[in-house]
Amino acid sequence: MTLAVKDLAVSLGGVSIVKRTSLTCAAGQFVMLIGPNGAGKSTLLKAVSGLLPSKGQVHLQDKPLATADRQSVIAYMPQDIGPVSSLTVLEVVLLGRLRSLGLSVPGALAEAAGAALDQFGLAALQGRTLDAISGGQRQLVYLAQALFRQPDVLLLDEPTAALDLRHQLVVLEAVQQHCAAHGTIAVAAMHDLTLAAQFADQMICLSEGLIEAKGPPEDVLTADRLRHVYGVEAEVAYSERGRLNVTPLRAG
Amino acid sequence: MALIGSETLTYVALVRRRSLILFSAAIALTLVVVIDILVGPAFLAFGDVVSALVLPASQVDPTVHVIVREIRLPMTLMALLVGASLGTAGALMQTILGNPLASPYTLGFSAAAGCGAALAILTGFELPVIPDFSIPVAACVGGALAACIVYGMARMRGMTSEVMILAGIATLFMFQSLQSLVQYMAAPEVLQEIVFWLFGSLVKASYLSVSITCGILLTVALLLIPDVWKLTALRLGDERAQSLGVAVERLRLKIFALIVLLTAGAVAFVGTIGFIGLVAPHIARMLVGEDQRVLLPMSAVTGAFVMASASVASKLISPGAIVPIGIVTAIIGVPFLFLLIARGRRRFW
Numbered sequence: 001m002t003l004a005v006k007d008l009a010v011s012l013g014g015v016s017i018v019k020r021t022s023l024t025c026a027a028g029q030f031v032m033l034i035g036p037n038g039a040g041k042s043t044l045l046k047a048v049s050g051l052l053p054s055k056g057q058v059h060l061q062d063k064p065l066a067t068a069d070r071q072s073v074i075a076y077m078p079q080d081i082g083p084v085s086s087l088t089v090l091e092v093v094l095l096g097r098l099r100s101l102g103l104s105v106p107g108a109l110a111e112a113a114g115a116a117l118d119q120f121g122l123a124a125l126q127g128r129t130l131d132a133i134s135g136g137q138r139q140l141v142y143l144a145q146a147l148f149r150q151p152d153v154l155l156l157d158e159p160t161a162a163l164d165l166r167h168q169l170v171v172l173e174a175v176q177q178h179c180a181a182h183g184t185i186a187v188a189a190m191h192d193l194t195l196a197a198q199f200a201d202q203m204i205c206l207s208e209g210l211i212e213a214k215g216p217p218e219d220v221l222t223a224d225r226l227r228h229v230y231g232v233e234a235e236v237a238y239s240e241r242g243r244l245n246v247t248p249l250r251a252g
Numbered sequence: 253m254a255l256i257g258s259e260t261l262t263y264v265a266l267v268r269r270r271s272l273i274l275f276s277a278a279i280a281l282t283l284v285v286v287i288d289i290l291v292g293p294a295f296l297a298f299g300d301v302v303s304a305l306v307l308p309a310s311q312v313d314p315t316v317h318v319i320v321r322e323i324r325l326p327m328t329l330m331a332l333l334v335g336a337s338l339g340t341a342g343a344l345m346q347t348i349l350g351n352p353l354a355s356p357y358t359l360g361f362s363a364a365a366g367c368g369a370a371l372a373i374l375t376g377f378e379l380p381v382i383p384d385f386s387i388p389v390a391a392c393v394g395g396a397l398a399a400c401i402v403y404g405m406a407r408m409r410g411m412t413s414e415v416m417i418l419a420g421i422a423t424l425f426m427f428q429s430l431q432s433l434v435q436y437m438a439a440p441e442v443l444q445e446i447v448f449w450l451f452g453s454l455v456k457a458s459y460l461s462v463s464i465t466c467g468i469l470l471t472v473a474l475l476l477i478p479d480v481w482k483l484t485a486l487r488l489g490d491e492r493a494q495s496l497g498v499a500v501e502r503l504r505l506k507i508f509a510l511i512v513l514l515t516a517g518a519v520a521f522v523g524t525i526g527f528i529g530l531v532a533p534h535i536a537r538m539l540v541g542e543d544q545r546v547l548l549p550m551s552a553v554t555g556a557f558v559m560a561s562a563s564v565a566s567k568l569i570s571p572g573a574i575v576p577i578g579i580v581t582a583i584i585g586v587p588f589l590f591l592l593i594a595r596g597r598r599r600f601w
Contacts, residue, residue: 051494071497082489083350090263092488098496101481103545110263127266130540149496183425210412 001027001061003153003185009054010040010047018041019209020056024201025153027067027183030176032196034189035206035231041189042079044206045155048187049076060152072099075151079158079189081138082130089133089141090126090239093117096148116148117141119174135144135162143171147178154178156188160195168192172199193221205229217244269502270540277539277553281332284560288328289563293572294319313486329484330521331458331563331577332556333465335528337518339555340472342529343536345549347483348507349413355529356515360398363427365516366524368394370434370446387449388461388520395519399512403505416504438458452523454563461521468517468551472510476548478499479503483544527582528555531589538592556584 003025010018018040025031032043047054050070058065060073075096093113094101100109117123120140130138138222139162146154154175160168175186176199190196196203197217207229213220213247221244233249275557290301296316304320340355345354356362371377372390379386405419406412431450435443476483482503485493490500520526532555533547539554540546562581569575 049495050331051491071495076495078489078491078495080489082492083487085487085542087484087487088263088266091484091543095481095488095496098481098485098498103477103480105267107264114263126263229576 001152001183001185004059005048005242006057008044008047008058008061010043010054012043014112017209018047018054021209021211022210023204023214025187026144027185029180029185029201030198030199031185031187031202031204032190033187033204033206034193034196035212039206041206042157042208043185045187045189049074049155051076073152074155075146075149075153076155077142077146077157077159078237081135081162082142084131086129086131087102088126089117089122089128089130090114092130092141093148096145113148116144120170136164136167140171141165143174146176150182152184154184154186155236156186158189158191160190160192168195177232194244195248196204197221197244221246229245268290270543270546271573273539274546274550274553277550277557280554281557281560284557284564285328285332288331288560288563288594289324291567292324293567293574309578312530323593326459326462327454328560328563329452329462331559333469334500334518334522334525335532335556335559336552337465337514337555338525338528339532339536339551340469340548341514341518342555343533343551344483344511345529346533347486347544349415349416349487349502350489351413352534353530354417354420355408356511357526357529358424359402359417360423360427361512362519362524362526363389363424363431364398364524365395365519366450367410367427367431367434368392368397369432369449369523373446373449374438374442380588391520392516394427395516399425399508403508420522423521428579448576449523451576452525453576454522455574457521465517472514479506480544480548483506483507484542486543522583523578525559525578525581527585528558531557531585535589558588
């Protein structure tokens with residue numbers, strides 16, 4: 001399975017946000033989308049998921065996906081944690097399979113939703129309401145919902161933004177494992193470049209609505225590119241374990 | 253009163269608990285309904301009322317029969333149906349607009365219906381074939397006009413909840429002003445009739461109006477069944493609901509039309525009842541949460557309970573008379589809501 005985005009362009013209020021962007025992601029790949037604020041990362045993800053009108057085409061396995069059909073195969077997780085609600089954690093996860101839900105919820109479906117929560121250690125909170133858990137826990141619940149949908153493509157907008165160090169790893173490892181196990185394609189917009197580099201099969205750097213670079217993290221994350229795209233001096237180094245570290249440097 | 257969302261509850265236990273709460277509310281409603289039929293300005297004995305309800309007309313005192321079967325029973329049924337309709341309409345409106353202050357009243361539908369009725373009374377408007385329905389039809393037209401204005405405004409800006417609320421509040425003020433203008437222009441005896449209609453009263457309830465309101469409520473309930481989970485998804489925000497496959501704009505339009513139907517069916521025959529649509533959903537939400545499969549019936553039962561309780565109170569406040577029910581609904585419902593707020597520990601609306 002391959003996700004191919006061809007000449008995608010998005011304009012909002014007459015301003016061009018994403019400009020004729022093309023990219024390809026292979027089955028099971030975890031793709032990290034990086035770039036400064038305002039580069040168009042969230043807009044690109046929303047347009048691919050069909051939430052924003054766009055020009056260009058999105059193909060899955062060489063078949064074009066109409067905007068209206070994308071929600072059935074693409075799960076998109078926004079970066080905000082949503083409005084305050086008294087829906088329970090399990091109900092939120094169940095909503096991931098909206099089309100399977102009727103006036104009664106089959107026991108097996110509720111159990112599967114509980115299992116989706118369990119992978120993030122949240123099974124005990126299934127009866128709690130969204131307003132009674134932390135922002136980070138809410139983020140995990142939404143990720144559990146997205147995985148519960150069993151989509152072909154998973155689009156995550158800053159999935160680790162509200163999470164502590166341990167849960168950042170828990171989330172990205174869960175996504176990586178899910179991709180490996182089910183052949184799902186995951187694309188995540190990220191700001192933590194060091195963390196993104198650890199999990200990326202492919203990295204795409206976006207700047208002013210255009211793809212500046214794409215490829216393996218070590219090719220994309222260079223000091224020159226970071227200076228050009230982010231406007232900062234950064235040290236790009238490899239740790240003793242061979243991991244790529246990006247450290248922004250203060251002026252002077 | 254932490255009735256939902258306990259950490260230790262499994263989902264199955266939670267569903268059972270909510271069902272039990274809904275069942276208990278239905279029992280409480282049944283009790284109030286019985287009391288409402290028993291109470292009235294005629295001070296009938298308990299046995300006489302029961303006889304009139306269960307025995308054929310030929311075996312009951314004709315006066316008692318008329319009072320119970322032709323006056324009290326339609327009034328009680330109408331109270332139930334109007335409360336249920338407004339409770340459901342309020343819950344739907346708060347859900348699709350994501351706003352706790354939304355209700356058919358606060359968004360101007362009721363004011364517009366009242367304005368339509370007031371205009372019909374002022375002008376002596378009469379329908380050719382069904383003159384008894386002149387005022388209800390005028391009220392429905394007023395309510396539908398308000399809905400069209402709100403929808404038209406929202407349509408221009410992408411059906412967002414913010415635009416709908418703003419347009420609704422503007423519509424409320426506009427029709428309230430028009431209502432005042434009609435009242436200012438009316439002769440004293442006409443003014444009295446307008447004011448009485450605007451108070452909201454069950455005394456004109458008949459089996460025909462009960463049947464119409466009941467038909468609308470049942471139709472809307474059936475039309476809502478396929479959308480209950482989509483409405484639940486809407487509580488996660490438009491973007492998340494859309495990403496889950498909900499056609500948010502289309503759903504909002506459909507539900508908006510159903511709200512207009514429910515509100516028109518309720519206020520056309522009894523006049524302006526402002527409080528139920530706002531507060532019944534809040535009470536229901538505190539008791540059973542936001543799963544619309546339970547919230548909507550619970551809002552209907554809560555609305556009916558408050559309305560039936562208000563009906564009882566309206567007969568007891570001034571012995572021998574019936575105070576217009578619109579005056580007492582808030583007096584009955586607000587203390588109950590305050591009690592739940594004071595005993596609850598939830599932060600959501």
